[in-house]
Amino acid sequence: MADVIMLSRIQFALNISFHILFPTITIALCWFLAYFKIRYDISQHPVWMRIYRFWVKIFALTFALGVVSGITMSFQFGTNWPGFMEKVGNIAGPLLGYEVMTAFFLEATFLGIMLFGTNRVPAWLHTTSTIIVAIGTTLSAFWILSLNSWMQTPAGFEMRDGVAHALDWWAIIFNPSFPYRFAHMMLASGLTACFFIMGLSAYRVYRGDAKKAPLTALRTAIVAAMVLTPIQIFVGDLHGLNTLEHQPQKVAAMEGVWETEQGVPLLLFAIPDEENRTNHFEIGIPKLASIILTHDPDGEIQGLNEFRSGHPPVAPVFYAFRVMVGLGLLMLLMAAVGSYFVWKRKDLPMWYLKTATATTFIGWVATLAGWYVTEIGRQPYLVSGVLKTAEAATTIPSGNVALSLALYASVYAFLLVAYIRTVFLMARRSVEIEEYQPEELRIKPALTTI
């Protein structure tokens, strides 16, 4: 049985990790598209329409990948975690149902008009469709994060005969960790989209694409990143405090604290050793973890040894947290340096463009790392204090799960490579994609350099 649980966990992690990549881009990218379209509607300047045309096609591709991997997700609850729905289906079901009804149909239907309807509907309706799709993607995030947060910090229910029953839907939807997690994820999406736009636009600029569209998009994304990164750091801190209150064992794993102590150092690096319940090669800043988490240099933090009966595996949570924070700081640096050049109205230097290209998908890595912290940090529970992961697993033969896992892994690996290659290919074919009129290209021959 153990191997079926492990295989199911790997398969679910693989599916959801692959899936989350695409919504993380599309949720915020759609708001960017709405912004570009509104700028065009107001100014009638063709550069905004070109930016829109380029990014709407990237959006369409990204959205399609999100849809198909999302459909897979909707089946995995039943195929691999039947115990989940049997035990907490009364709570999870309606939240998922509202996601489908209020978000999926909305975004899917208006996406058709947004992509192919420009000539068939009035301009205002096309802009409205773009905004509706953005609202749809955001609503979708709202419901699914509400469910995820409920699994982390369940509220508003009672157990009757071993099954969760809803008492107060308001308390269920707006459970204690939901506002923080939702804000943190929306900002993560915003930053992922910023760096994605920065990366592809920088790639075009350094390859000699001297048109106005990529530069304008690049500058817009840099400024947006400069606004969002500090907010994200602030919200992330609030989220951490919320976790300390409701899931102290997760914070203990994140900080690598074994014994309850006061004045805990912030570990920059360490190798947690679960067997001996200690860390090796610690490098830390004294008292900083206590300051961050309790806002008091001598504040007390509960150690993992307080949770002997069940705490998450330490090493993955500990490392993933450092990856997320490290990348967050790198993003702040990138945004600040870029903003300096934008503010001084200087050209962005080549090294900056190349770095931005290299960090096109930095948001993906940071977002995944963050999700690993919170999801692995919830173990051994699937629903904190209510349902253990092992109790929810499927009873089908492990061979079947192994087969499906192998197939999904190959399909996803192939699609991920195809996706990344295609978006860069699209950046190289931008003249075609932005749909320049022939006369515009004749006036400025430099524009034809793709």
Add this chain to the structure above:
Amino acid sequence: MIPDQMLPGIFAALMGIAILMYAILDGYDLGVGMLLPVDNESHRDTMIASIGPFWDANETWLVLAIGILLIAFPTAHSVVLQELYLPIMVMLIGLILRGVAFDFRAKVRQGRKQDWDMAFKVGSFMASAAQGFMLGLYVMGFEMSVASIWFAFLSAIGVVAAYMLIGATWLVMKTEGALQSQALKWAKKALRFCALGVLLVCAVNPVVSPDVMNKWLSGNGLLVMAVVPPLCALCFIQVWRSLGHSEVLSDVRCHRPFLYVLAIFVLCFVGLGFSFYPYVVPGQITIQESASAPESLRFILIGAMVVLPCIFAYTVFSYRVFRGKVTELRYY
């Protein structure tokens, strides 16, 4: 206020509507996908353009159907999904290939477009065949015998033919000229297989399941039997007649085959639904036994009563925006 004992029935009806909507809407998408000709790129472009603005929303009905199964009948959901683990996997991989091919084909290098078109075709085929296979297993009550596997394979062929039929009639409606006359030929071919498939399921169903047999021979059953099969047969004849003998159909007549096929889908679905009600897993679990807690069903029903009419309204709006013969699929 709606009494508690009515809730499972209401949700069974909602799930039925979602499954039927999916079979019709994604049915024509998948049918068009399977019909993509290997040797004619411009036909492929037009065919895919005819479903481009709709496929995403069409596929969402599947998520709604599986969502209602999950929300309203959680215990049945785990049984069904675990029984169908492997065919579901095939279907999902098919849907993934088909869905991403839509976008990749338009964006990759010229040489690769052909490959993605094949992925489109193969993906559509995998998804359709897997759905037919699952329907077969479902009708047989998930019994794992040689006979039921054979039946499931035949059912897969039937569903593939049915989707090709609705896809071909969709193309008759949405296209003109050479592609339309090709679609007329496809429709006639698919019609024969589809009729055979429907007959087969009707013949096997009462034989393998005494429950179904009794149902058909009960008072209400005889009434349904007196109405649904003759109507269905009439629709098949009407599809054949409306496809006509000429090379192309006028703009006035080109909608008819699709509408008659639509009627066939609805009638077959009514027949199936009637045969299995009140079971959600044939012979094992009824909708009453597996229904969720009433307070959860009520919470979702309130939303559904507000949201579902809106979904229908903007779906109709979207079809109106893209009405008429298909034009080249352009992003602006």
